[in-house]
Amino acid sequence: MKTLAPETEKDVTQIVVTALSQGTPIDIIGAGSAAALGRPACAEISLSTLGLNGVTLYEPSELVLTAGAGTPLSTITALLDEQDQQLAFEPIDHGQLFGGSPGTGTIGGLVAVNASGPRRIKAGAARDHLLGFRAINGRGEVFQSGGRVMKNVTGYDMCKLMAGSYGTFGILSEITLKVLPKAETEVTLLIVGLDDDQAVDVMTTVSGLSHEVSGFAHLPAVGSDFVSPAPAELADRSLTALRLEGPEISVKTRKSELVDYLAEPGRQIEQIHSLASRSLWAKLRDATLFRHGSSDQIWRISSVPTKGAQLVKDLMAKQVPVTCHYYDWAGGLIWLAVTPANDAHAPAIRDVTDIHTGHATLIRASDDVRASIPVFHPQPVALAALTKRLRTSFDPQLIFNRGRVREDL
Numbered sequence: 001m002k003t004l005a006p007e008t009e010k011d012v013t014q015i016v017v018t019a020l021s022q023g024t025p026i027d028i029i030g031a032g033s034a035a036a037l038g039r040p041a042c043a044e045i046s047l048s049t050l051g052l053n054g055v056t057l058y059e060p061s062e063l064v065l066t067a068g069a070g071t072p073l074s075t076i077t078a079l080l081d082e083q084d085q086q087l088a089f090e091p092i093d094h095g096q097l098f099g100g101s102p103g104t105g106t107i108g109g110l111v112a113v114n115a116s117g118p119r120r121i122k123a124g125a126a127r128d129h130l131l132g133f134r135a136i137n138g139r140g141e142v143f144q145s146g147g148r149v150m151k152n153v154t155g156y157d158m159c160k161l162m163a164g165s166y167g168t169f170g171i172l173s174e175i176t177l178k179v180l181p182k183a184e185t186e187v188t189l190l191i192v193g194l195d196d197d198q199a200v201d202v203m204t205t206v207s208g209l210s211h212e213v214s215g216f217a218h219l220p221a222v223g224s225d226f227v228s229p230a231p232a233e234l235a236d237r238s239l240t241a242l243r244l245e246g247p248e249i250s251v252k253t254r255k256s257e258l259v260d261y262l263a264e265p266g267r268q269i270e271q272i273h274s275l276a277s278r279s280l281w282a283k284l285r286d287a288t289l290f291r292h293g294s295s296d297q298i299w300r301i302s303s304v305p306t307k308g309a310q311l312v313k314d315l316m317a318k319q320v321p322v323t324c325h326y327y328d329w330a331g332g333l334i335w336l337a338v339t340p341a342n343d344a345h346a347p348a349i350r351d352v353t354d355i356h357t358g359h360a361t362l363i364r365a366s367d368d369v370r371a372s373i374p375v376f377h378p379q380p381v382a383l384a385a386l387t388k389r390l391r392t393s394f395d396p397q398l399i400f401n402r403g404r405v406r407e408d409l
Contacts (some may be wrong), residue, residue, distance in 0.1 A: 001027070001043065007051035009134065009142060009173045015047060016171070016399070017140040025402045028167040030070055030106035034094045034113050038166050039375050040367045041404045049108050052173050060085060063179050064131065069108025069172040076107055080179055088180040089126050090117030093286045097298070097364060102286070108172040114164030117285035118215040118243070121207070121329045127163030129178045135162065135170035138395025146176065161390065167401040168409065169394040183245035187255055188215070188277040190230065191240040192268040196220060196309035196327070199240040202262070203330040204305050206242060209261070211254045215243030216330035217284050225291050225337060226324040229283035234270065243281060284328060287335055287363075296323050296337040297344045297365040303358030305332035311356045312336070318348045340365075346373045353377070376405060 006012045019026050027043035029035055030050065052068035055075070059065075060083040067076060073091065080086055092115045095102045105115075111133070116125040123129075132146025145158035162169055194202065199218035206213055219228060221238040228235040242258065244251045259269060272280065283289055290298060303311050308331030316322055321339040328335070338345050344365050353360040359377040362370060379387060384406075391398070391409050398409060 001046050003046040003048055005048045005051050009052070009136065012047070012052070012136050012171055012173060013140050013142060016136055016138070019045065019399055020138075020140060020397060023397070023399075025399045028112075028171055028401055030109035031072065031104045033098070033100055033105040034109050034115075036098045036364065037094065037113055038370070038404045039407070040371050042402045047171065049106065049171065049173075052108070055079060056174070057176075064176065065179050066174060066176040067107050069106065069111075069175055071107045072103075073105045073107055073110060074103040084182045085179045086182045087129065087177065088119060088123040089129050090119040090123070090281075090285055091115040091126060092117050096286060096288045096292070097290070099292070107175050107177070111163050111172060111175055112165065112167050118217060118281055118328050121216060121332070122212075122214045123180075125163070127160050130159040130163050130175070131178055132176040133159065133162055133172055134174040135172045137170045138397060138399055142173075143170070166404050168391055168405055169400070171400065185248045185251050185274070186243060186245040186277050187251055187271055187273050188280060189242045189244070189255065189258065189262070190234065190270040190272065191242070191262060192234060192237050192270060194218070194238055194240050196312060199238070200306065200309040200327065200331040202240055203242070203327075206258070206261075207305070207330045211244065211258045212246070213242050213258075214245045215241065215281055216328070217241045218327040218331070219289075220326065222324040225294055225296060227289050227291055229280045229289060231270075231272065231276070241280065241284075243277065284326070289326060289335075290324065290337050294337070295340050297340055297369070298363045299336040299338065299344070299349060299360055300363045301334040301336060301349070301353055301358055301360045302329075302332060303334070303353065303356045305330040307356045307358070308332060308334055311352060311358065314352045314355065315349060318352060320345050320348050320352075342369065343373055344369050350377065374406070
C-alpha cells in the first residue's frame with residue numbers, strides 16, 4: 001500500500017480531493033502504534049499524519065497546549081514534564097500491547113481512539129480534555145471546533161464526536177488540549193489476598209468516600225500468562241490497588257484515614273510510593289501485564305463497577321476459556337485474555353456482557369479474526385442508524401478508514 005506523508009493541512013486537503021475524484025479509500029495513520037485497533041480498514045493508500053508535527057502553542061499558566069496531530073506523545077510528555085504538568089486522563093500507550101515499542105504514539109492518534117487510563121474514573125476521558133481541533137472532512141474541507149477554553153464550545157460539541165471516532169469523521173490536523181499540574185506525590189495502598197467479589201466491594205465502597213482515590217484496580221492471583229506489576233514478594237498474591245495523589249501533607253492524611261478505614265483483623269495492607277507506584281499504574285494502563293509474545297486474544301469490557309466480578313464469573317460459567325484478567329476503574333473496566341478462537345469467543349462474551357448492560361471490545365486478535373466479527377460492541381438499531389447518518393454527513397463517500405469501525409461503514 002502506498003503511503004503519503006503530507007506536511008501541511010493544505011497538502012492533506014489536496015490528497016483528499018484527489019482521492020475523492022478517483023474514488024480511492026484512505027487509511028489514516030499516525031505512528032501506527034494503534035493500527036491494530038478496530039477492524040482492518042479497506043484502503044488503497046495510506047495517509048500518515050507524522051508530517052503535521054510540532055507544538056504551536058503552550059501556555060503553562062493557562063493550562064492549554066496546541067500541537068499538530070502527528071506530534072509524538074513523547075514530545076508532549078517531555079514538554080509538560082518541564083513544567084510539572086501532565087495529561088490528566090493518563091492516556092494508554094498501545095505500543096507494547098501490539099508487540100511494538102512504547103512511546104511511539106501521536107497526539108492525533110490518542111484523540112482518535114479516545115485513549116484514557118486508570119485516572120479516567122476521577123479525571124475523565126481524553127474527550128473531556130479536548131478543547132478544540134482542526135480537521136479535514138470527507139469533502140476535502142477544513143473545519144474546526146472548540147477553542148482554548150471549555151466555555152468556547154457552543155451548539156454541537158464536535159470534540160465529543162471526533163474523540164473516539166477512529167478517523168472515520170475526518171483527518172485531524174491540529175489538537176488543543178487542557179493540561180493540569182502533576183501531583184506533588186503519590187502512594188498506592190495494596191490490599192493483599194482479596195477475591196474478586198471482595199475487591200470490587202472494597203473499591204466501589206471507597207470510591208464513594210471522601211479520600212479522593214485516583215485509581216482503583218484489582219489483580220487476581222494468576223498464572224504464567226500474566227506478568228504482575230507488583231513488588232516481587234507480592235507477585236503471586238491477589239492485590240487490590242488504591243492510589244492517592246496530591247500535596248504531600250494531604251496524601252499523608254488521606255492515606256492514614258484510609259488505612260484505618262480498611263483495617264480488619266488479619267488483613268494485610270502494603271504501601272508503594274513514587275516511582276514504584278507510577279510504574280505499577282503505567283503497566284496497568286498499558287495492559288503490559290499480558291505476557292509478551294502470547295497468542296491470547298484480548299478483550300476490554302466495560303460495565304457497571306458493582307457488576308464486574310459477577311460478569312467474569314458468568315463468563316467462566318459459560319466456559320469461556322479465560323487465561324487471565326484484571327480490573328480497573330473500580331471494577332468497571334475488565335481486561336480479559338482468552339485462548340485463541342476463530343470467533344474470539346465473541347458470541348458468549350457479548351451475551352454475558354449484554355446481560356450486565358456492558359460493552360465488549362475485541363482489542364487484540366489477528367486481522368482475519370477482526371475482519372470476520374464485530375470488533376466493537378453491536379449498537380442498538382436506532383443508535384446504529386444515527387451513527388451511519390453522522391458518518392455520511394462528515395464523509396459521504398466513506399473514504400476515511402472504511403470498515404474500521406463497522407463493516408458497512
